[in-house]
Amino acid sequence: EAQVTQNPRYLITVTGKKLTVTCSQNMNHEYMSWYRQDPGLGLRQIYYSMNVEVTDKGDVPEGYKVSRKEKRNFPLILESPSPNQTSLYFCASRRRGADTQYFGPGTRLTVL
Amino acid sequence: GQQVMQIPQYQHVQEGEDFTTYCNSSTTLSNIQWYKQRPGGHPVFLIQLVKSGEVKKQKRLTFQFGEAKKNSSLHITATQTTDVGTYFCAGFSGGYNKLIFGAGTRLAVHP
Numbered sequence: 001e002a003q004v005t006q007n008p009r010y011l012i013t014v015t016g017k018k019l020t021v022t023c024s025q026n027m028n029h030e031y032m033s034w035y036r037q038d039p040g041l042g043l044r045q046i047y048y049s050m051n052v053e054v055t056d057k058g059d060v061p062e063g064y065k066v067s068r069k070e071k072r073n074f075p076l077i078l079e080s081p082s083p084n085q086t087s088l089y090f091c092a093s094r095r096r097g098a099d100t101q102y103f104g105p106g107t108r109l110t111v112l
Numbered sequence: 113g114q115q116v117m118q119i120p121q122y123q124h125v126q127e128g129e130d131f132t133t134y135c136n137s138s139t140t141l142s143n144i145q146w147y148k149q150r151p152g153g154h155p156v157f158l159i160q161l162v163k164s165g166e167v168k169k170q171k172r173l174t175f176q177f178g179e180a181k182k183n184s185s186l187h188i189t190a191t192q193t194t195d196v197g198t199y200f201c202a203g204f205s206g207g208y209n210k211l212i213f214g215a216g217t218r219l220a221v222h223p
Contacts, residue, residue, distance in 0.1 A: 033211070042118075042200055042213040043155065050209065058210060090154060099145070099160040101211075106154050 002027045004104035006091050012110045013081055021076045021107050023091030030096040032074040033058070034066065036087040037106075043090065049074055050096075081111040114139045116203050118214030126222050131188040133217035135201035142204040144177055144184045145211070150197040158186075191221045 004025045013019055025032065033048040035058075045058030049068040063085055065077040074093075078085060091104040115138045125131050135144065143162040147155040159168055161177035161184060168175045174187045184201055198216040 031209075035213075040121075040215055042215040043202075044213070045211055048209055056209065059212070092155075100157045101145070103154040103156070 002102070004091055004093055004102050006089075006104040006107050008107060009105060010108050012112065014112050015082055016080050019078050019081060019109075021078075021089060021091075021109070023074045023076065023104060024072050025074075025091075025093040025102070026072065027093065027095070027102070028071065029093035029102075030071070031101075032068070032091065032093045033101075034064070034074070034076050035090045035092065036060065036085075037090060038087050046076070046089075081109075083111050085109065086111050114203075114212050116201060116212045116214040118201055118217055120217055121215065122218050122220070124220045124222065125191050127193060128190050131191050131195070131219055133186050133199050133201075133219075135184045135186075135203075135214050137182045137203050137212075140181050142181075144181075144204075145202045146175055146184075146186055147200045147202065148197050149200065149216070153197075155200060188219075191219070193221050193223055195219060196221050 007022045030051045034046040035043040037043045044060045046064050047066040049055045052068055052071050055066050089107045092101045094101040117136045119134050145160045146158040149155045159175050164181050165179045166177040172189045176185045198218045200213050200216045202211045202213040
């Protein structure tokens with residue numbers, strides 16, 4: 001089944017404790033992206049990647065890092081999480097040149 | 113920076129009534145996409161509009177892209193309880209990598 005997976009689905013952590021949210025897609029898509037969703041703000045793009053080893057900042061990259069060492073994986077790294085990073089995070093992917101973007105199930109992160 | 117505004121924020125309708133959500137951008141868009149997110153779910157791609165003045169239909173859903181490519185609308189005819197969710201528009205500006213989402217319109221349908 002074609003899908004985007006994220007882990008963990010839920011995470012409660014404390015300020016300053018480094019964490020990684022994994023994202024993996026099995027559709028051989030070139031383009032992957034991370035979004036955060038906050039009430040009243042819709043989805044905001046954090047980082048995106050156009051292919052392996054090619055990443056760029058979205059609208060809200062501060063406090064986040066990403067890497068794209070393999071085509072299927074696009075982990076989101078929070079080196080020193082803060083409470084304002086409490087949010088619902090979505091990973092997404094699409095084939096280059098295609099319209100349809102596929103979203104993962106989401107990761108709900110709480111930073112205390 | 114570029115902004116995409118979406119109205120209304122909430123809409124409650126009786127089943128069978130029509131529903132429309134509107135999307136306006138502060139800049140000209142390359143194209144616009146629409147997504148639906150069910151409560152507790154993830155966004156699901158519905159459609160992409162590219163051409164000025166374009167109109168596309170999917171069963172009871174009609175999507176329009178404005179002539180100036182700065183606004184768009186989604187109209188649902190005769191809503192059903194399965195239409196419940198939040199509808200987002202999202203636009204690309206100056207390329208096809210950065211996608212700017214509107215805040216969404218949450219639709220509630222009362223049977």
